[in-house]
Amino acid sequence: MPDEFNRTPRIAYFTMEVALRNDIPTYAGGLGVLAGDTLRSAADLQLPMVTVSLISRAGYFRQEIVDGRQVERAQFWDPAQSLRSLNAKVAVNIECRQVWVGAWMYVLPGIDGGRQPVVLLDTDLAENSAPDREITHYLYGGDDHYRLQQEIVLGIGGIKMLQALDFQVLRYHMNEGHSALLGLHLLQRFAYDSADLRPGEPPYDIPRVRALCDFTTHTPVEAGHDRFPYDLVQAELGDYIERPALRHLAGDDSLNMTLLALNLSERVNGVAKRHAEVSSRLFHGSKVNAITNGVHACTWTSEPFRKLYDEYVPGWGHEPELLGRVDCCAPDAAIWSAHTRAKQDLLALVKARTGVALNPELPVIGFARRMTAYKRPALLFADLDRLRAIADRYPLQILLAGKAHPRDRQGKQLIENLHAYMRALQGRIATAFLADYDMDLALAMVSGVDVWLNTPLRPMEASGTSGMKASFNGVPHLSVLDGWWLEGCIEGVTGWAIGNHVDNGGDAPALYQKLEDKVLPLFYENRPGWLAVMKGAISKNAAFFNSHRMMRRYASEVYIR
Numbered sequence: 001m002p003d004e005f006n007r008t009p010r011i012a013y014f015t016m017e018v019a020l021r022n023d024i025p026t027y028a029g030g031l032g033v034l035a036g037d038t039l040r041s042a043a044d045l046q047l048p049m050v051t052v053s054l055i056s057r058a059g060y061f062r063q064e065i066v067d068g069r070q071v072e073r074a075q076f077w078d079p080a081q082s083l084r085s086l087n088a089k090v091a092v093n094i095e096c097r098q099v100w101v102g103a104w105m106y107v108l109p110g111i112d113g114g115r116q117p118v119v120l121l122d123t124d125l126a127e128n129s130a131p132d133r134e135i136t137h138y139l140y141g142g143d144d145h146y147r148l149q150q151e152i153v154l155g156i157g158g159i160k161m162l163q164a165l166d167f168q169v170l171r172y173h174m175n176e177g178h179s180a181l182l183g184l185h186l187l188q189r190f191a192y193d194s195a196d197l198r199p200g201e202p203p204y205d206i207p208r209v210r211a212l213c214d215f216t217t218h219t220p221v222e223a224g225h226d227r228f229p230y231d232l233v234q235a236e237l238g239d240y241i242e243r244p245a246l247r248h249l250a251g252d253d254s255l256n257m258t259l260l261a262l263n264l265s266e267r268v269n270g271v272a273k274r275h276a277e278v279s280s281r282l283f284h285g286s287k288v289n290a291i292t293n294g295v296h297a298c299t300w301t302s303e304p305f306r307k308l309y310d311e312y313v314p315g316w317g318h319e320p321e322l323l324g325r326v327d328c329c330a331p332d333a334a335i336w337s338a339h340t341r342a343k344q345d346l347l348a349l350v351k352a353r354t355g356v357a358l359n360p361e362l363p364v365i366g367f368a369r370r371m372t373a374y375k376r377p378a379l380l381f382a383d384l385d386r387l388r389a390i391a392d393r394y395p396l397q398i399l400l401a402g403k404a405h406p407r408d409r410q411g412k413q414l415i416e417n418l419h420a421y422m423r424a425l426q427g428r429i430a431t432a433f434l435a436d437y438d439m440d441l442a443l444a445m446v447s448g449v450d451v452w453l454n455t456p457l458r459p460m461e462a463s464g465t466s467g468m469k470a471s472f473n474g475v476p477h478l479s480v481l482d483g484w485w486l487e488g489c490i491e492g493v494t495g496w497a498i499g500n501h502v503d504n505g506g507d508a509p510a511l512y513q514k515l516e517d518k519v520l521p522l523f524y525e526n527r528p529g530w531l532a533v534m535k536g537a538i539s540k541n542a543a544f545f546n547s548h549r550m551m552r553r554y555a556s557e558v559y560i561r
C-alpha cells in the first residue's frame, strides 16, 4: 500500500456498486453511475476520499434480446487486467466461521493530477470454502441470505480493510443502506464497559458513532430498502450486537438497513428536493437534507460538444458553471453541427447493432431506463393509434434501451411488451431497442437523440440522472415532473413537462398532446426556436446539475462542518 493515500485523513465512501469505467462491470445502473460520478468529481476537486465497494467478479449481467425477450449472461471479468491486488486480508465472522476478505485497488484519475483510491473487496480467496468465495461475485444476485452476507463483507469487512490498509478515516459516508452494517462495527469499537452501565442502557456510545457517519438515501421505493428477518441476522451475524440495541436502531420486526443507517448517521441526505421531502415523511419526520444529484461534466459530454465547449467556454470541465454562458457565446450553427455529429455516431451504432437504419433528418425520441414498472416504459405506447396519427403529421423515430433485474418479472414482461409495440408500429414508425444498456451506450444515446423522454410514476423517481446527461449534449428533456425535473424544468426553455405535479393518471394523453402541439412542431417548423431550447438545456441545466456542484456541497455541508 503506497502511503500516498495514508497521510491525509479521508472520507470513507461505502457503496454496493460503482461505475468506474465501462469495462469494469461493478455497477448495475443509476446508483452505481452516481457513485462513479461522485468519485470522478472528487478526483477532479482533489477531495480526500477513499471508496469501498465489492469486486463483483461476475458483474451485474450482460443483456441479450432473443425473440423480443431479455436473456441474462454472467459477465465474468478479470480484475487483474485493470486493478492492483493489495497485500492485505481481513476476516469477518459469518455463520460462526471466518470468511477471509482480500482487496483490489483502482486509482481513479482526475484532471490536474487528482487521484482517488477505490478499494474493491473480494472473498474469492483460496482460504475460503467454495460458497464463500462467491459472496462477492454477483452484484444484486442471490437471495436474502446471499445479500446479507455481501452486506456483512461490505460494511464490516470494508471498515476492517480500511484499518488494515492504514487509512485514516475522517467520516463514513453510506451511499444507500447496503453498507449500514459498518455502523455495527463502530458500535463495537465504541462499546462501554458493562460494569459502568445502568440497567437498560445500551452498552454502546451511539452519539459517538452518529457523529462519524452520514447517509444518502436514494429511493422512495419500498423494494429499494433491504430488510432482513432477525432469525436470518442471528444465523449470519450471531450476537455481534446486543439484541435490544439492534432492534432499537434497526426496527422491531426485521433489520431494516435504511433505518439502521438513518439512526446511526448525523446527516441524512436525499438526492433531490422533492425526494428529501418524501423521505422525511417515509422516515417519520427525520430531518433529510436535500443535495440534488448531478452528473460528471466531462464523462457525460460527447466528443463534438467537448470540443465546442473547449472553444467557447474553456475550463468548463473544472467549472461547469461556465456552461451558463453557452447560450450567448456559442453560435447556433456550431451547436447544431455538434449535435448532428453526435446523432450520426448514434445512428451508425444503431445500424451496426440492430440493422435498423434511422433517418438522420427525422427526430429521434430516446428512452433508456432500468426496465421496471414505476418507470412506465410503455407509456409512450399507451395508444398506438394516437401515436401513429401524430407520426403521420410529424414523422418521428423511437430508440429504447434498458435492463430489467433478473428477478423483476414485471420488468422483463415490459421488455417483451415494448418489442410487441415495436412490431405493431412497423412500417409506420421506425423503432429500435438497443441491448445491454451500459455507460458507453448511455452516452451515445443521451447525446445522439433529439428528445430525451422520462415517464416515472410520481413520486418514485428519487432524482433520475440521464436527463441531466442529455442536457450536457444540448438534448432537451421531456418528462413527468418528478425527481430532479421539478427543479430543472422551465417549460419551453429547458425542455417540457408531461402533465402536472400530481396526477399520474393523465400522463399518456398529456404526453401525446405535448408532442403534437409543442415538441414536434418546434422541431419541424422553428429551428431557431429549437436551438434556443437546446441552449436552454445546456446553459440552465448542465451548468447546475453537475457532480462538481454536488460534491462541493457535500464537502461544505456534510463532510466538513
Ligand SMILES: *Cc1c(COP(=O)(O)O)cnc(C)c1O
Residues within 6 Å of the ligand: 028, 029, 030, 031, 033, 368, 369, 370, 437, 438, 439, 442, 443, 463, 464, 465, 466, 467, 469
Ligand atoms: C445514467 C445511467 C442510469 C440512470 O439513469 P436514470 O435517469 O436515473 O434512469 C442507468 N444506467 C446507466 C448505464 C446510466 O448511464
